[in-house]
Amino acid sequence: MIELQDVAKTHHRGETAVHALRGVTATIPEGSFTFILGPSGSGKSTLLYLMGALDAPTAGDIVVDGHSINEMPDSAKDSYRRDDVGFIFQSFNLLKNLNAVDNALVPYLPRGVNGELKSRAVELLKRVGLENRIDHTPNQLSGGEQQRVAIARALLKDPKLILADEPTGELDSKTGAEVFGYLRDLHAERKSTVVVVTHDQSHLTSGDTVLRMRDGRIEE
Numbered sequence: 102m103i104e105l106q107d108v109a110k111t112h113h114r115g116e117t118a119v120h121a122l123r124g125v126t127a128t129i130p131e132g133s134f135t136f137i138l139g140p141s142g143s144g145k146s147t148l149l150y151l152m153g154a155l156d157a158p159t160a161g162d163i164v165v166d167g168h169s170i171n172e173m174p175d176s177a178k179d180s181y182r183r184d185d186v187g188f189i190f191q192s193f194n195l196l197k198n199l200n201a202v203d204n205a206l207v208p209y210l211p212r213g214v215n216g217e218l219k220s221r222a223v224e225l226l227k228r229v230g231l232e233n234r235i236d237h238t239p240n241q242l243s244g245g246e247q248q249r250v251a252i253a254r255a256l257l258k259d260p261k262l263i264l265a266d267e268p269t270g271e272l273d274s275k276t277g278a279e280v281f282g283y284l285r286d287l288h289a290e291r292k293s294t295v296v297v298v299t300h301d302q303s304h305l306t307s308g309d310t311v312l313r314m315r316d317g318r319i320e321e
């Protein structure tokens with residue numbers, strides 16, 4: 102469970118202060134498929150980055166499974182980001198010289214990759230329908246395939262929490278629906294919490310948790 106406790110974030114751009122979040126309080130239930138919806142600039146990505154401890158709030162706190170992100174020492178924050186959270190970005194963030202399986206293994210490269218891990222990466226790529234694309238580099242893959250590699254990369258560590266920022270923003274609607282299909286199947290199998298930032302409401306289904314944002318606040 103993630104508790105957002107009066108979370109505020111002010112970005113500074115030169116002399117100008119941008120109040121991206123103005124006191125967000127909400128609960129994201131464990132195991133939920135949660136959408137953060139809202140117009141451009143309403144603070145969705147900022148909130149997601151704070152949940153992933155990629156940035157720190159200006160005020161307020163985020164409590165994940167009883168642990169305050171503010172109070173975590175840097176070493177605990179590092180392991181939270183590395184082991185507990187799977188990130189999926191709009192632009193896929195794949196390395197262009199690596200094939201699909203090595204891209205899925207990127208988070209593990211600093212620690213070393215053994216055969217068992219590599220087999221798991223191959224299994225996950227198969228699971229997202231890429232059995233014939235294992236040796237392809239990103240420029241040999243379609244956008245939807247690249248995003249499926251990114252999903253496999255995020256899931257390889259079996260994270261408790263998956264944070265996705267506009268995961269279908271660069272995909273056509275049919276490919277976007279396929280990517281959501283994989284995310285939903287994997288969510289159902291693994292019971293992890295999935296939080297998706299999107300403009301696009303068409304992927305919502307009953308049972309999802311929805312946070313609607315406007316001007317740095319939760320509207321609903």
Ligand SMILES: Nc1ncnc2c1ncn2[C@@H]1O[C@H](COP(=O)(O)OP(=O)(O)OP(=O)(O)O)[C@@H](O)[C@H]1O
Pocket residue numbers: 112113114119120121139140141142143144145146147148300
């Ligand atoms: N690093 C930053 N420095 C300065 N301002 C920022 C920074 N990141 C975000 N902002 C500003 O904070 C506000 C909220 O941005 P955020 O990216 O969280 O919104 P969003 O709802 O995700 O928008 P979009 O849907 O367009 O991605 C915007 O006004 C944005 O310009």
